Amino acid sequence: MVLKKYNINPDLALERQKCTFDIEEIINIFDGGKEKTSQRRKIEDVVLKSGLCHDDVPEECMSLKERYENAVRKSCFFSKLMKTELQEITGIEDFETPAIRRIADALFKDISPFLLHLGMFVPTIIGQCTSEQLMIWLPKALDLQIIGGYAQTELGHGTFIRGLETTATYDADTEEFVLHTPTLTAHKWWAGGLGKTINHCIVVAQLYTKGVCYGTHLFMVQIRDLDTHMPLPGIKVGEIGPRMGFSSADNGFLGFNNFRIPRNNMLMKHAQVQKDGTYVKPARHGKLTYQTMVFVRVTLVNEAAFNLSKAVTIAVRYSAVRRQSEMRPNEPEPQILDYPTQQHKLFIGIATAHAFQLTANWLWNTFKSVLSDMKKGDVGTLPELHALSSCLKAVCTSDAALLIEQCRYACGGHGYMLSSNLPYIYSFVAATRTYEGDYTILLLQTARFLVKAWEQAEAGKTVTPTVSYISRSLKGEKNSWRSTDEGIIKSFQAVAAGKIALCVKSIRDRMKSGLDYEDAWLLTTVQLVDAAEAHCRSVILETYCNEVRRLTKSSSDNVKIVMHQLVTLYLSYWTLQRTGDLLRYSSISEKDIDFMQRQYEELLQHIRPNAVALVDAFDLRDEILHSSLGAYDGRVYERLMEQAENNPMNAEPVNQSFHKYIKPLLQGKL
Ligand SMILES: CCCCCCCCCC/C=C\CCCCC/C=C/C(=O)SCCNC(=O)CCNC(=O)[C@H](O)C(C)(C)COP(=O)(O)OP(=O)(O)OC[C@H]1O[C@@H](n2cnc3c(N)ncnc32)[C@H](O)[C@@H]1OP(=O)(O)O
Numbered sequence: 001m002v003l004k005k006y007n008i009n010p011d012l013a014l015e016r017q018k019c020t021f022d023i024e025e026i027i028n029i030f031d032g033g034k035e036k037t038s039q040r041r042k043i044e045d046v047v048l049k050s051g052l053c054h055d056d057v058p059e060e061c062m063s064l065k066e067r068y069e070n071a072v073r074k075s076c077f078f079s080k081l082m083k084t085e086l087q088e089i090t091g092i093e094d095f096e097t098p099a100i101r102r103i104a105d106a107l108f109k110d111i112s113p114f115l116l117h118l119g120m121f122v123p124t125i126i127g128q129c130t131s132e133q134l135m136i137w138l139p140k141a142l143d144l145q146i147i148g149g150y151a152q153t154e155l156g157h158g159t160f161i162r163g164l165e166t167t168a169t170y171d172a173d174t175e176e177f178v179l180h181t182p183t184l185t186a187h188k189w190w191a192g193g194l195g196k197t198i199n200h201c202i203v204v205a206q207l208y209t210k211g212v213c214y215g216t217h218l219f220m221v222q223i224r225d226l227d228t229h230m231p232l233p234g235i236k237v238g239e240i241g242p243r244m245g246f247s248s249a250d251n252g253f254l255g256f257n258n259f260r261i262p263r264n265n266m267l268m269k270h271a272q273v274q275k276d277g278t279y280v281k282p283a284r285h286g287k288l289t290y291q292t293m294v295f296v297r298v299t300l301v302n303e304a305a306f307n308l309s310k311a312v313t314i315a316v317r318y319s320a321v322r323r324q325s326e327m328r329p330n331e332p333e334p335q336i337l338d339y340p341t342q343q344h345k346l347f348i349g350i351a352t353a354h355a356f357q358l359t360a361n362w363l364w365n366t367f368k369s370v371l372s373d374m375k376k377g378d379v380g381t382l383p384e385l386h387a388l389s390s391c392l393k394a395v396c397t398s399d400a401a402l403l404i405e406q407c408r409y410a411c412g413g414h415g416y417m418l419s420s421n422l423p424y425i426y427s428f429v430a431a432t433r434t435y436e437g438d439y440t441i442l443l444l445q446t447a448r449f450l451v452k453a454w455e456q457a458e459a460g461k462t463v464t465p466t467v468s469y470i471s472r473s474l475k476g477e478k479n480s481w482r483s484t485d486e487g488i489i490k491s492f493q494a495v496a497a498g499k500i501a502l503c504v505k506s507i508r509d510r511m512k513s514g515l516d517y518e519d520a521w522l523l524t525t526v527q528l529v530d531a532a533e534a535h536c537r538s539v540i541l542e543t544y545c546n547e548v549r550r551l552t553k554s555s556s557d558n559v560k561i562v563m564h565q566l567v568t569l570y571l572s573y574w575t576l577q578r579t580g581d582l583l584r585y586s587s588i589s590e591k592d593i594d595f596m597q598r599q600y601e602e603l604l605q606h607i608r609p610n611a612v613a614l615v616d617a618f619d620l621r622d623e624i625l626h627s628s629l630g631a632y633d634g635r636v637y638e639r640l641m642e643q644a645e646n647n648p649m650n651a652e653p654v655n656q657s658f659h660k661y662i663k664p665l666l667q668g669k670l
């Protein structure tokens with residue numbers, strides 16, 4: 001759609017005059033410096049000027065097939081643009097560039113069918129191939145001579161990877177693997193792009209050689225002819241059908257009928273099958289084939305932050321424009337943003353977007369540092385990364401989904417319109433809570449790490465920094481509540497330590513009463529999930545505070561003030577959400593809680609004048625927001641009417657169904 005130009009809505013113009021800080025300063029902080037902001041804007045200009053974002057009809061008014069075809073068209077031209085003009089600007093073949101991720105949303109209101117190519121296929125090649133394999137597949141994948149996906153999940157199993165049924169049996173005579181789908185439930189299911197788009201695929205299958213099963217391994221499989229795009233003989237492939245979102249990502253199914261691939265198509269960086277069929281197990285760590293999942297979990301924290309920032313931008317701008325009800329008799333209707341309950345719904349969204357973005361950046365740096373350790377042969381930091389990326393992925397995607405839905409509630413009926421974009425943002429983020437490891441499953445992985453850390457600390461061993469609070473707790477350090485940043489973080493750590501202690505106790509008590517470890521663990525899993533969530537909260541709170549302090553060191557006083565107001569709001573919000581836990585595990589009193597409640601309500605008032613400026617500081621162009629409610633000019637009603645008038649349903653004054661059905665019904669002739 002071409003966005004019509006309107007003058008700024010007067011309410012929104014007034015809001016911007018109230019701003020107390022330099023918006024550009026905050027934009028630079030989140031971009032990582034002035035130069036990065038300027039590079040991002042250049043990238044956005046190129047994409048927006050390319051005309052690629054244009055749709056003849058709104059995406060939501062297209063059929064599923066049209067939406068898919070439109071998304072393929074855009075993905076192809078966008079890929080070409082990335083290889084040419086965008087590469088010149090970034091100067092690198094850098095798919096990490098956050099700016100590329102952001103501007104992709106100007107093209108796709110839903111999802112690109114190439115998402116998994118960039119999101120999992122290329123990263124798996126980079127992380128799992130030997131250098132010889134890398135030289136064969138990486139240039140082709142980066143150049144889009146081959147397009148790939150990641151097919152792990154099956155109809156019968158997603159979470160439990162060890163239970164996957166697809167087999168890859170080595171045939172030493174021909175030096176090939178035979179891929180086979182032995183049952184209905186063994187069909188690959190869900191892989192993005194698999195339905196219609198991709199010609200190659202990373203397949204996760206149980207490896208058999210010399211009659212022994214060695215568990216799941218990764219294989220590069222060509223599934224379609226490069227010229228005709230027809231499925232290769234022995235391959236059954238198709239689209240799984242309409243879903244809540246991801247409508248243009250052609251999620252697919254895949255079955256193999258004794259399909260042969262060369263030995264070299266097993267990704268052999270970590271484990272190998274030699275020509276004679278001898279299996280060589282990974283030298284360093286048994287779970288290195290799970291590395292792409294860790295990578296994606298790390299990027300999903302960023303997705304949570306980015307999508308929440310879009311939703312809250314839409315809802316705050318709308319709330320500044322929308323007037324409803326009256327505060328006092330005969331007074332003009334106020335902007336709904338003036339209601340404290342509305343501020344309560346929205347300002348936590350702004351603070352959370354900041355908290356998650358800074359946590360995502362920190363996690364990304366941790367990920368890079370662990371990768372560099374692993375390159376040197378040291379896998380010692382991997383368990384902590386796995387525990388961190390698991391809980392942060394779980395909690396951030398889950399919180400973001402809830403807060404995005406809250407943004408929709410905050411927009412009343414108009415938020416329910418697809419043209420608000422809130423339903424699309426929600427359905428995308430809701431899926432991130434499930435895929436790449438379901439919420440509960442990932443928190444249970446973190447809980448395993450926490451229980452082990454507890455046992456290590458008990459044995460007097462040093463534990464990693466993110467769980468050092470366990471050692472303090474074991475030393476008997478009592479928590480005394482203080483309503484400062486550090487004080488609140490310490491209390492949240494005391495909550496986490498208290499919950500982990502209870503889990504350990506429950507497991508041990510249950511074992512004493514005769515249960516084996518597995519049953520004792522199973523019966524404690526409700527508490528274990530809770531403990532892992534508490535640990536994750538303490539990590540987010542601490543990272544957010546530390547990062548704001550670090551990043552605003554040389555900022556103006558006004559930026560320091562407003563960024564810190566949001567930190568305090570976040571800390572107060574979570575304190576009030578978790579009073580039960582804090583009363584149980586810290587020395588917080590009722591008086592302290594009353595103080596925190598008052599502080600929270602005062603903060604809403606302090607942040608109110610800067611609310612619109614704070615969402616402007618996410619610097620999200622209208623073309624990325626795609627929202628009738630959230631455009632920079634605030635012309636909500638004009639856009640809603642424009643969209644209604646453009647609705648293809650209104651192209652003809654009388655729909656044919658009137659003549660076919662309604663009229664005969666009215667006339668008793670049906
Ligand atoms: C042109 C267009 C441009 C468009 C650009 C847009 C860009 C957008 C960017 C978005 C980015 C990416 C989006 C990607 C979209 C992805 C779509 C979705 C994909 C998928 O979902 S793929 C499938 C994912 N599946 C899962 O996640 C399954 C979850 N299950 C598991 O991970 C495991 O089964 C398990 C961990 C739950 C259990 O595994 P298991 O083998 O049974 O192990 P355990 O016995 O439990 O544990 C044994 C020990 O191993 C440790 N462990 C487990 N996992 C790991 C790991 N990953 N790393 C390190 N260690 C691990 C575990 O802790 C145990 O240790 P211990 O014995 O306790 O010491």
Ligand SMILES: Cc1cc2nc3c(=O)[nH]c(=O)nc-3n(C[C@H](O)[C@H](O)[C@H](O)COP(=O)(O)OP(=O)(O)OC[C@H]3O[C@@H](n4cnc5c(N)ncnc54)[C@H](O)[C@@H]3O)c2cc1C
Pocket residue numbers: 116150151152153156157158159160189190191192246251431434435436437438439440441
């Ligand atoms: C939009 C979307 C895109 C996807 N894209 C891909 C893709 O490209 N490639 C791919 O391979 N996969 C993909 N997936 C699949 C995805 O990774 C899985 O759906 C996900 O990992 C969850 O697994 P599941 O469906 O088997 O759920 P299940 O494991 O069946 O979960 C169902 C419920 O059971 C619970 N549960 C399961 N096991 C346990 C346990 N041990 N303890 C306690 N509770 C348990 C879960 O918590 C959950 O509440 C995609 C999924 C979606 C929704």
